[in-house]
Amino acid sequence: MDKELHISAAEDWYSFRISASGELEFKRVALWAADKQGSVRGLVSGSGNKKFANYLYNAPHAHGGYIHWNDMTPDQQKKAKQDCQIDIDRLKELQADDTSS
Template sequence: MDKDLHISAAENWYSFRINASGELEFKRVALWAADKQGSVRGLVSGTANKKFANYLYNALYAHGGYIHWDDMTPDQQKKAKQDSQIDIDRLKELQAEDANA
């Protein structure tokens, strides 16, 4: 994808894929990014390690796609909530590291 030309919020959108274990996995899409060719991708947040706490990355999956919350079944909504929960202990750890930096 070339340089992004337009970014907008992705309210209530999720990316989904079938992971290596064959299970359905969801990630909340934070932003939509479009390039000059008109390609659109969802960006989701991730964590690499303590040094680089948070970043956005392309959510395209070979065995998945995007789905809006309103189009999910109740079971899918439950799974999406579980997969998208914030780890409060990790958040506190990162905040403490930021305060000490």
């Protein structure tokens, strides 16, 4: 994505993809970012690097897309809640990783 020109909230939007194992996975979209060419991407949170435990990145488009909460089936909503929930143990683990880096 080229330089972002506009960022706006993405209330109740989710990025979805089909994993290598064929499972549907969801990530909550935090923000929409539009570049100067008009390309719009959803930014989702990530924690793949211990040095940067919390960051935003472009949601992957391969084998997926975006869906609004109201357009999901009840089963999709249940899966999205499960995939996007951060429990207190996971939060403590991320905080411990941040302080030990």
